């Protein structure tokens with residue numbers, strides 16, 4: 001592979017080493033899209049990090065010729081896990097995992113704003129999220145969570161009034177504003193309805209544990225932050241005004257997240273799809289939107305561990321953008 005593409009790890013926050021991104025700009029594809037990955041691990045698994053995108057990235061670079069302007073993979077602060085206990089007395093404070101909603105999504109927003117300020121790609125990016133990373137990807141464009149922070153070019157109205165989060169325990173100021181939402185989101189093995197996933201696994205304590213670990217025990221908050229639960233101005237429908245393409249990816253071999261999660265998200269995306277995208281005046285395309293389902297094979301974590309199926313899903317998204325007239329020819 002070409003070696004002039006340099007991979008670097010950059011920090012976007014000062015309170016936790018997990019406030020970092022692994023980036024690799026691709027100098028020869030300036031008109032392409034940035035691929036920005038958000039890893040899974042139930043908001044708490046310290047073994048699953050930004051580096052978990054490496055294999056998929058290598059597959060994309062070796063086997064596809066897509067117009068990709070750069071790769072970024074985000075780390076974000078994690079919640080505590082009973083499976084990986086830490087001793088508060090001996091763990092350096094910045095490494096002690098204690099994040100609670102909205103810390104995770106605020107870190108994702110801060111990372112995206114940091115990348116936008118650094119690389120100036122505007123809306124030309126695709127958010128790819130796996131498992132709880134898919135939750136975070138769609139939360140980043142939900143009206144009730146982040147939509148009021150988007151700056152739409154022609155002064156979109158601010159129709160979001162309610163704050164749906166507890167006061168953050170985080171010492172951080174609010175992250176800089178997200179200047180633009182992604183053109184496309186790819187949700188892989190995603191969790192989109194917290195109440196439903198806990199209920200459908202009520203005999204396995206782990207599910208309630210990781211949801212409470214990240215969001216607390218108040219189930220009305222679970223609904224308010226679930227992309228498949230919020231409709232209208234508080235959901236993806238009202239929040240993701242400039243969005244063009246949503247791709248939902250799932251494997252029937254997935255042993256951890258059931259297909260009902262995808263189906264619930266597919267339903268709320270129907271209302272989003274029916275509305276026209278808000279587009280820049282100089283843009284020549286129509287406001288057409290698409291939501292697509294892409295089946296893959298393999299177990300829950302095989303998507304990123306093996307990389308081939310995730311890479312294929314990403315290539316499918318580029319093919320859709322291309323059909324919509326939203327994709328440049330790839331250079332070389």
Ligand SMILES: N[C@@H](CC(=O)c1ccccc1NC=O)C(=O)O
Nearest residue numbers: 040041042043045131132133256
């Ligand atoms: N290894 C994980 C398990 C996990 O990631 C998970 C389990 C069930 C359903 C979804 C999961 N991950 C989603 O991000 C853990 O530490 O809990």
